[in-house]
Amino acid sequence: MRASDRAYAALREDIIEWRLRPGTVLAEVEQSERLGVSRTPVREALGRLTAEGLTTAAGGRGVVVTDISLDSIDELFELRETLEVRAAALAAQRGEPGVFAELQAQLLRAPDLLSEKDPARHEYYALVGRLDEAIDAAISNSYLANAMRSLRVHLVRVRRLAADDAARLHAAAAEHAAIAEAIAAGNPRLAEAATTLHLHRSLTHVKAAHVAR
Amino acid sequence: MRASDRAYAALREDIIEWRLRPGTVLAEVEQSERLGVSRTPVREALGRLTAEGLTTAAGGRGVVVTDISLDSIDELFELRETLEVRAAALAAQRGEPGVFAELQAQLLRAPDLLSEKDPARHEYYALVGRLDEAIDAAISNSYLANAMRSLRVHLVRVRRLAADDAARLHAAAAEHAAIAEAIAAGNPRLAEAATTLHLHRSLTHVKAAHVAR
């Protein structure tokens, strides 16, 4: 693996996990020493992060970790709804019903995953990730899929901020199951509605958790 | 201006204007000699272009200029419709009516711009560009605006391919005027409809021109 890839992965992880707080300035020499590589790969990594929007070029003086405000969460979800509602509808038209029926069944069993001792909820999030991937594959539109992929980076960051509780995750699993069911049924309108509902509830929960701080 | 910015602008221009054809391999040393800078800024420029999707990293052996197929045009317009229809609706809800009323008036006078001798249609495209900017500003959503900005790069490339004739530009100006009118009237549904119509006709024209080759 290339050193620039490792630097990128490490920095990205640190930002997403909130180990690097918004406003932190990432100096090239400092990070190159911390990560044990030279400035060149760090530069490339910072460039990629800035292109993604995780960092912002602060003219002249390094790059800083981008902040996430309440307003920006609203904006993020506005774009998310635009893309995912459409994606759900397209998946309902073009996807393989069997794939989504299977995902629905697994999502309905999600409470089993959450009851086990897995504080990071890796199993659960992996399952939701598979639903995302299935939708990406079903729409067969690389531009749309790329747009959603670039969005998800920011969403994971917001999710870490929200600190999902078990109750919310149970509800979210049911909502995801409803989306999968609608897609499996080949019903675009229903898929749109289920997605809209899920995103609305997700946003409400995130904002409530954010305000509680 | 930084050397990497110049390299980026030069390469991007060459790709958009089809002076660098799809499939062309952009070797770092070759481009650095052509542009008169060292490999480092060229590397950064190529990284930015790849992030935008104008070039693709060809594992190990340089980057190649991305191809635009008929299928990818369909995908491009599918995402475009998703984003722009929503943007038009939001602009109708949030925009300043006066701004769009003025743009509508200018767009209705667009035939004057096209009749003059301006083979590149700079005046006309600048006017359409101002409508895009006004919509970007009106929606006040940086994520959505960024998504549309990244799309427009590819659209300009497709436009150069389509070789718009005067008749199409006249019709397109009228369609744009209808969008501006709907936004000025604060009517989201109408703005959506006008945008959908415009994009459908635009795509039809582009595909017809593409097939004609």
Place this chain on the structure above:
DNA sequence: CATGACTTTAGTGTATACATAAACCCGGCA
């Protein structure tokens, strides 16, 4: 003659030295 391994070579990946510019600090002056 074909196939496979070895050598060559071209090109990217990385490190580092140098150039340059912006920000900070300190001192002088109004």
Place this chain on the structure above:
DNA sequence: TGCCGGGTTTATGTATACACTAAAGTCATG
């Protein structure tokens, strides 16, 4: 005391040398 200006410092921006990898060509052998 507040502001302005120049020097210093520290960061990024650029060039270049070196390392490494993968592809292509070539030679030898079956």
